[in-house]
Amino acid sequence: MSADYDRLFNGPNDPPEDATSQVDLEAIRKFQPPMPTRPSATGTTPVPPMPIGGPTAPPTQQTQTAAQQVPEHAAEVPQHRANGVTGAAHRAPAPAPGARYEQPRTPPPPPPPMQPAPAPSQHFGEPQHDSRWRVAPPPPPSQPTQTSAATIGNHRAIDALSHVGVRSAVKMPPQQGWRHWLHLLTRINLGLSPDEMYELDLQMRIRRNARDSYQIGILGLKGGVGKTAVTVSLGSVLSRVRGDRILAIDADPTAGNLADRTGRQSAATISDLLADKSLSRYNDIRAHTSMNAANLEVLSSEEYSVARRAFNDEDWKGATEIVSRYYNLVLADCGGGLFEPSSKAVLSTVSGIVIVASASIDGARQAAIAMDWLRQNGYQDLLSRASVVINQVSPGKPNLDVQDLLQQFERHLQPGRVILLPWDRHIASGTEIQLDLLSSTYQRRILELAAALSDDFDRLERH
Numbered sequence: 266m267s268a269d270y271d272r273l274f275n276g277p278n279d280p281p282e283d284a285t286s287q288v289d290l291e292a293i294r295k296f297q298p299p300m301p302t303r304p305s306a307t308g309t310t311p312v313p314p315m316p317i318g319g320p321t322a323p324p325t326q327q328t329q330t331a332a333q334q335v336p337e338h339a340a341e342v343p344q345h346r347a348n349g350v351t352g353a354a355h356r357a358p359a360p361a362p363g364a365r366y367e368q369p370r371t372p373p374p375p376p377p378p379m380q381p382a383p384a385p386s387q388h389f390g391e392p393q394h395d396s397r398w399r400v401a402p403p404p405p406p407s408q409p410t411q412t413s414a415a416t417i418g419n420h421r422a423i424d425a426l427s428h429v430g431v432r433s434a435v436k437m438p439p440q441q442g443w444r445h446w447l448h449l450l451t452r453i454n455l456g457l458s459p460d461e462m463y464e465l466d467l468q469m470r471i472r473r474n475a476r477d478s479y480q481i482g483i484l485g486l487k488g489g490v491g492k493t494a495v496t497v498s499l500g501s502v503l504s505r506v507r508g509d510r511i512l513a514i515d516a517d518p519t520a521g522n523l524a525d526r527t528g529r530q531s532a533a534t535i536s537d538l539l540a541d542k543s544l545s546r547y548n549d550i551r552a553h554t555s556m557n558a559a560n561l562e563v564l565s566s567e568e569y570s571v572a573r574r575a576f577n578d579e580d581w582k583g584a585t586e587i588v589s590r591y592y593n594l595v596l597a598d599c600g601g602g603l604f605e606p607s608s609k610a611v612l613s614t615v616s617g618i619v620i621v622a623s624a625s626i627d628g629a630r631q632a633a634i635a636m637d638w639l640r641q642n643g644y645q646d647l648l649s650r651a652s653v654v655i656n657q658v659s660p661g662k663p664n665l666d667v668q669d670l671l672q673q674f675e676r677h678l679q680p681g682r683v684i685l686l687p688w689d690r691h692i693a694s695g696t697e698i699q700l701d702l703l704s705s706t707y708q709r710r711i712l713e714l715a716a717a718l719s720d721d722f723d724r725l726e727r728h
Contacts (some may be wrong), residue, residue, distance in 0.1 A: 310622045356645060396569060418480035425679060464709070470716040471506045473723055478589035481718060482516075482598035482615040484608065486631040490623045491656040493517075494692050496598040497526050498711045499619070499718075501559035501700045503594060506715070510547075511553065513596040515566040518575035518607050528697045530555035535568045535576070537604055539583050564588070578610030585614060603638055617718050618651045624663040624685075629670055631653075636677060650721050654709050657688040657697045684714045 293508070318687040436456040439445045444455050457465070478481055483496045505513040534657035535555035544550060554562040564584065566576050581597070588595060597611045612618075618639075622632035632653055639648045653674045657663065667685060674683045687710070700708065 311392060311688040318393065351530050353584065358595055371492055395564045411563065424660065427606045447585065453462045453583045453595050459525050467712050467716040471719045473719050475593050475722040478592060478595055479722060480595045480597065481617040481619065482597045482599055482611045483619045483621060486601055486635050487601070487622040487628065488601050489658065490628055491622050491658055492524050492621045493521070493523055494522065494698060495654055495656065496596055497620050497698045498700065498703065499715060500561040500596050501557060502711050502715050504561040505700065510562070510593040511594045512562045512564060513598060514564045514584060516576060516607050516611055517566065517600040518577070518605060519600055520569035521566050521598060524555055524563050527555060527561065527563040528557045534583050535580055536567055537566065538587065539580065544587060550591055576607050579604040581607055581610040614646065616650065617721055618647055620651060620653060621654045621656055624655050624657040624667060627667050647678070651678060652682040652684065652717055654684045654686055654714065657703065660688045681713065681717050684710050686710050
């Protein structure tokens with residue numbers, strides 16, 4: 266039997282050997298196909314592999330024949346399986362008796378179960394009933410802005426660049442506070458403080474371009490409230506910040522002292538200006554005015570003791586008609602009565618107004634009466650541009666709640682149009698007012714008043 270087996274499967278020159286010694290168990294295990302798995306309730310549980318060897322019967326003749334052919338065709342096994350070829354000749358033979366079962370391999374952990382997506386709604390944007398899913402409504406489609414020659418109009422591209430903010434690489438050195446001293450001693454430049462930035466913003470508002478010759482009236486129903494001091498301080502700040510020509514006219518028919526508080530340099534008055542028939546240049550006007558250190562010019566009225574008549578509406582109209590061609594801003598220091606002809610003439614031409622009242626209950630009533638008079642006599646538009654100044658003309662604490670008083674006036678005016686001026690020693694002296702001698706608080710409040718009035722420079726004319 267063994268001799269016939271050798272002659273059948275071995276060549277004549279091959280030495281006879283045991284067929285079972287040619288079986289390569291490692292090659293068989295390498296190409297062994299993965300065992301199928303069956304699902305379970307908790308996941309996929311792999312079926313234990315079939316035993317490779319064990320106490321089985323001795324190999325038959327067919328088994329020995331297949332085992333001898335495996336090493337010769339081991340490389341072709343995957344190709345035959347890929348092509349779907351199956352048969353007894355390509356099945357892995359059982360190993361020799363005494364082989365052990367293969368250790369079961371630990372399968373990888375199953376992936377987490379996927380949450381089912383909510384069912385689509387029948388209507389767009391209908392909320393889902395499943396609390397685990399919240400679908401946010403899609404954002405509305407944005408409509409692209411169409412830019413064309415029709416939408417741009419006459420705006421030039423170079424004009425749009427003026428609104429682009431440019432950050433300077435060099436900081437402005439501080440001029441006040443501890444930052445200023447630090448810069449002087451160590452040359453460390455921390456830039457401007459917030460207070461200095463606020464002051465620069467006020468100055469930028471004051472430098473707005475005024476339409477034509479802008480006129481502002483300063484009035485009050487009661488004397489001794491500081492109208493003239495406010496006129497000189499306001500005009501000096503406007504002249505110093507703006508740098509253009511600003512004129513203050515003494516329109517008080519009852520012994521005004523505007524020239525004395527500014528610094529009288531010329532003896533000429535409004536009457537001399539109106540009588541001069543050779544006025545063709547600015548220098549001709551300048552010969553009739555006085556100028557202080559802040560370049561504020563003043564046109565004084567006649568002295569009350571030698572005046573032939575009081576200042577009237579014709580004087581105001583004639584003077585403003587002449588000076589409006591040479592001065593950008595004109596301030597009027599009005600009298601105490603609103604029924605005076607000069608006061609009515611001033612109210613008919615000015616575009617801004619300042620109502621001055623003392624920090625007392627009596628002065629507050631006079632300011633409220635002036636506001637009501639303007640509202641009831643057809644000056645509603647002028648009242649919308651008005652500012653109220655509460656002036657502390659005496660030292661010490663007032664006998665009323667100043668903050669409550671300011672809030673009451675702010676209800677009838679625009680924001681930032683109610684100014685509280687503190688008592689100033691230089692103002693109280695009654696001499697020529699110099700801007701540099703005023704307290705820092707007084708100067709800041711006057712600067713805020715000037716900025717509030719300057720906000721109306723670019724507004725349309727009164728209607």
